[in-house]
Amino acid sequence: MKALLDDSLKFYQTALNLQAQRQEMLASNIANADTPNYKARDIDFKGALQGVLGRTDPGSQRAPLALAQTARGHLGNPDVLPFAAHIGFRRELQSSVDGNTVNMDVERAAFAENSIHYEASVTFINGLLQGMQRAIAGQ
């Protein structure tokens, strides 16, 4: 039971972290909507989540991204995002003279969508915890 709670919480925690990172990236795109030569970026969420969880994506040929930590002193490199291989540049819809590829409609839509996903993850965590509490209280 403990392992079950741990596993489910870990999954949602990873998803939540990844959604927060994606939110950060989308906010960067929106902030740089007027910056010359800025190229909009985004995360391939499905691939990144599976990569961070250490699972292989059946659709892709890539190995899981998590590094094998074979000794206790091994640390992750903070300058490299764990899902760096799943970051891509957004395809340009309308080219602009200054080389900027931020399309505000696309970015705002992605931002709103990601916010809802984030809230959904929070709701799932709450539901899980509430369910556990109910089980403990024996109601």
Add this chain to the structure above:
Amino acid sequence: MSMFNVMTIAGTALSAQSVRLNTTASNMANADSVVDSDGQPYRAKQVVFAATPVAGPGAQGVRVTEIVESAAPLRLAYDPANPAADDQGYVAMPNVDVVEEMVNMISASRSYQNNTEIMNTAKTLLQRTLAIGQQ
């Protein structure tokens, strides 16, 4: 904590856009200033934006790297009675394009609004996160 970085990123964008609004206001106000502080006609100023890393590799804020003067030619107005007029009676007026400045202002204020929205959303999400486990 990435959600705080969203606030930081939106904050850098807000300050950059407000600098842009300031220069636009300055250009509009000085659209007819024949003499600047250096004795020359006023020249339109433009901000230069550049992406700047805020915290970690994923977060790119924006900052104003420099404020450049427009290279457009000065507007010549025929006004022989003006003390600043040259031999032919022409006065060199600022190279401010009022229409362009208005467009710039609207664009800057829309970007500003966009970024305040981003901040609001980030705030709501942070509050939801803080309420995890509370009934």
